[in-house]
Amino acid sequence: MKNTLLATTLLLTASLSAGLMAAPAEPRDGxxxxxxxxxxxxxxxxxxxxxxxxxxxxxxxxxxxxxxxxxxxxxxxxxLTAEQRQKMEQLHEQRREQMQERREGRLSRGEPCNR
Missing domain, CATH: 1.10.287 (Helix Hairpins)
Structure with a gap:
């Protein structure tokens, strides 16, 4: 039970904070x-x-x-262990790539982009 709660909390926090903790792939002009x-x-x-x-x-x-x-x-x-940190960074990178693909898709369709 404790391990499940810890794993759930970690995954939820990692997914919610991915955007916050991730360095932007390209500078934002604001x-x-x-x-x-x-x-x-x-x-x-x-x-x-x-x-x-x-x-x-x-x-x-x-x-x-x-x-x-x-x-x-x-x-x-x-x-986190070194292996877990590496896996978390991979997850963050995948998330950054997905977000970038969505942004590019919106721009190509002429939709507004949130960032």
Whole structure:
């Protein structure tokens, strides 16, 4: 029972955190996020001061999430064996490839891409 719970938790956490812990295959310019921010700013009629404050909050949160991803990876690595870490990285790589294929498929069909 304990092993099943541990395995389930590990697989769930690995699958949910794959995107968070994975380094992007190519650098992101943030243009989609920026466009979303600009759209929100326009809809809310934000002042330049509010935009600056919210941009600062976004940058701080981005840094916090990056730190959290790094800490989580270190904690996972401390628990897993070398073989398990290698297998997890393979799973992450497969997931990255699948996500990239989906993005490319959406772009070729003219659909919006979430990233």
């Amino acid at each position: 243009s989609i996020h920026q466009r979303g921010f600009e759209r929100m700013a326009e809809e809310l009629s934000l002042t330049d001061e509010q935009k600056a404050q919210l941009s600062q909050i976004r940058e701080e949160e981005r840094a916090r999430f990056q730190t959290l991803r790094e800490e989580s990876k270190a904690r996972f690595d401390a628990v």
